[in-house]
Amino acid sequence: MQPVFHIVGVNHQTAPVSVRERIAFPAENLGSALRDLMAVCKVDEGAILSTCNRTEIYTAAGNSLAMIDWLAHIGRLNPREIEAYLYHHENATAVKHTFRVASGLDSMVLGEPQILGQLKHAVRVAEQEGSLGPLLNPLFQRTFAVAKEVRTNTEIGANSISMAAASVRLAENIFDDFTDLHVLFIGAGEMIDLTSTHFVAQKPKRIVVANRTIERGEELAQRLGGNAITLAELPDRLSEFDIIVTSTASALPILGKGLVERAIRARKHRPMFMVDLAVPRDIEPEVGELDDVFLYTVDDLGQIIEQGLDKRRQAVTDAESIIAARVTEFTAWLESRAAAPAIRRMRDYAEQYRGVELARAQAMLARGEDPATVLEQFSRALLNKFLHHPTVALNQADPEERQEFAKLLHRLYRLPE
Numbered sequence: 292m293q294p295v296f297h298i299v300g301v302n303h304q305t306a307p308v309s310v311r312e313r314i315a316f317p318a319e320n321l322g323s324a325l326r327d328l329m330a331v332c333k334v335d336e337g338a339i340l341s342t343c344n345r346t347e348i349y350t351a352a353g354n355s356l357a358m359i360d361w362l363a364h365i366g367r368l369n370p371r372e373i374e375a376y377l378y379h380h381e382n383a384t385a386v387k388h389t390f391r392v393a394s395g396l397d398s399m400v401l402g403e404p405q406i407l408g409q410l411k412h413a414v415r416v417a418e419q420e421g422s423l424g425p426l427l428n429p430l431f432q433r434t435f436a437v438a439k440e441v442r443t444n445t446e447i448g449a450n451s452i453s454m455a456a457a458s459v460r461l462a463e464n465i466f467d468d469f470t471d472l473h474v475l476f477i478g479a480g481e482m483i484d485l486t487s488t489h490f491v492a493q494k495p496k497r498i499v500v501a502n503r504t505i506e507r508g509e510e511l512a513q514r515l516g517g518n519a520i521t522l523a524e525l526p527d528r529l530s531e532f533d534i535i536v537t538s539t540a541s542a543l544p545i546l547g548k549g550l551v552e553r554a555i556r557a558r559k560h561r562p563m564f565m566v567d568l569a570v571p572r573d574i575e576p577e578v579g580e581l582d583d584v585f586l587y588t589v590d591d592l593g594q595i596i597e598q599g600l601d602k603r604r605q606a607v608t609d610a611e612s613i614i615a616a617r618v619t620e621f622t623a624w625l626e627s628r629a630a631a632p633a634i635r636r637m638r639d640y641a642e643q644y645r646g647v648e649l650a651r652a653q654a655m656l657a658r659g660e661d662p663a664t665v666l667e668q669f670s671r672a673l674l675n676k677f678l679h680h681p682t683v684a685l686n687q688a689d690p691e692e693r694q695e696f697a698k699l700l701h702r703l704y705r706l707p708e
Contacts, residue, residue: 295426295625296385299358299377300340300347303399306376308590312571313366314373316341317540321416324365329422332357336424338417338431340392342409343482343538343570343589344399349389351426355379383622389430390614393438395447396607399589400454400596402447405481407438430621437617445609455486457592458566459493462534465564465585469493475529477501477522477537477545479511482568486536491515499532501525503539526550530557538568548577555583644676 301311316324316339325339328348336351348358359377363370380388388397393410395402414431417423423431441447466472472495476483479502491498498517501524502508508519520528522545529535529550539545546565551574555563565586567574572588579586652669656662685696700706 295351295382296380296430297350297353297355297358298347298380298385298388299355299362300345301373301376301378302345302347302397303590303593305378308570308572308588309576310366310368310373310376311344311346313368314346314362315343315570316346317542318412319540321413322420325416325420325422328358328361329420331361335422336427337422338413338427340410340413342406343568345392345397347392349385349427349430351424355381382625383618386430386621386625387614387618389434390437390617393434394441394610394614395438396441396610396614399593402606403453404442404448405485407435411435426625429624433617433621437614440617441610441613444613446606447610453485453489454482454568454589454592454596455489457596458486458536458568458587459489461566461585461587461592462490462564465562466533469495471496472533473497473499473531474534474536475499475501475532476511476515477525477535477573478539478569479504479507480538480540482538483536484511486538486566486568487511487515490534490536495534499528501528526553530554533561533563535563535565536568537566537573539573541569541573542571544571544573544575546574546578548575548581551578551584552581555581558583641677644673648672648676 301314303311321339321341325337328334328339329337332350332353334350334353337353338349340347340349346362348362350358359374359379360370362368362377363373366373391397393407395404395406398406410431414423417427462469469490474490474495474497476487476490476498479500483500487498487500498512498515500508500512500515500517500519501522502511502519503522505519505521508521512519525545529546530553535546537545551563551565560583562583562585565574565578565584567586567588570589574586578584648669651672652665655665655668681696681700685693685700688696701708
């Protein structure tokens with residue numbers, strides 16, 4: 292089968308955050324990025340999935356080299372440089388990868404449910420941009436059904452440790468007690484919303500949400516029992532906080548080394564715990580070089596997240612079995628579509644025969660001819676016309692070709708031996 296589906300991408304297993312952040316797309320820019328992809332790579336169907344752990348391009352009948360060049364251009368990277376981090380899947384392998392991603396089998400947090408929502412968002416954006424068609428749309432709809440089946444019939448999500456929970460565990464290595472700590476959340480999106488609940492459960496002394504839009508920050512702060520500030524206030528307020536968790540859609544770092552260095556001096560070198568869950572990163576990597584600063588990124592949370600993996604090994608096996616069966620079903624449907632044009636032409640051809648002979652039979656009946664004779668002539672005429680071309684092909688074929696034709700006729704018409 293000719294390549295139909297293409298997936299080109301990077302994830303937490305193939306590329307470090309320093310590469311992933313260069314080709315990540317904020318949610319509000321996903322539509323414009325998709326339009327640019329479709330125009331530059333000249334594909335009819337496409338979608339882009341972009342999370343903190345992966346960026347993937349899905350296309351139908353696309354050109355993988357063009358997609359690699361496009362990603363390299365977006366990330367200001369040399370195409371040969373980015374190839375070292377990329378994976379490329381086609382057809383059945385692409386279908387399997389899509390099913391595994393949606394089911395949480397390819398995530399840093401095995402079985403985590405957020406990726407399914409992120410993939411659905413990518414599909415909604417593609418629908419709005421009109422970039423889904425008769426190939427990608429069925430693929431994604433089938434993907435959502437498979438993900439639901441996996442989560443319903445296996446324990447893939449059991450005993451998993453989220454990045455939010457892992458962040459708290461890391462903080463517990465630095466601080467014995469949270470009740471005297473001041474916690475700052477930078478951003479008010481889904482990731483901060485998820486993470487904040489884990490920290491709030493530790494009953495810290497104070498919670499503050501810093502966000503570009505104060506109204507959004509106040510909404511989250513009210514639910515957490517805290518206060519809200521703007522990002523512009525961070526330079527004057529950063530030193531107040533023992534724990535900082537950040538996840539925004541900013542294209543540039545919000546916290547630089549100089550700013551954090553001043554905050555540490557003002558704190559008289561009391562330790563500061565920082566978790567950067569954003570891609571691109573919100574905190575300059577050089578901040579991690581400062582004494583008394585404990586900085587962790589999404590890639591640093593992997594070891595803690597691996598805890599509990601052994602308990603989910605059987606669930607992974609069960610999930611992979613479900614996915615393998617559904618990949619076989621979907622690729623069989625896909626291959627059947629390849630025969631559709633030929634079947635349609637064959638039926639149209641037969642319909643022409645039927646129409647001509649039916650008109651002739653109706654004319655004979657209108658003249659008062661015997662119905663039995665008319666039916667006999669009608670059936671014989673159809674029989675002769677349907678068998679004429681196969682008969683001629685058999686008679687004119689050379690011996691070897693005739694044998695192949697005969698085998699094919701036995702298969703097509705289920706002829707007796």
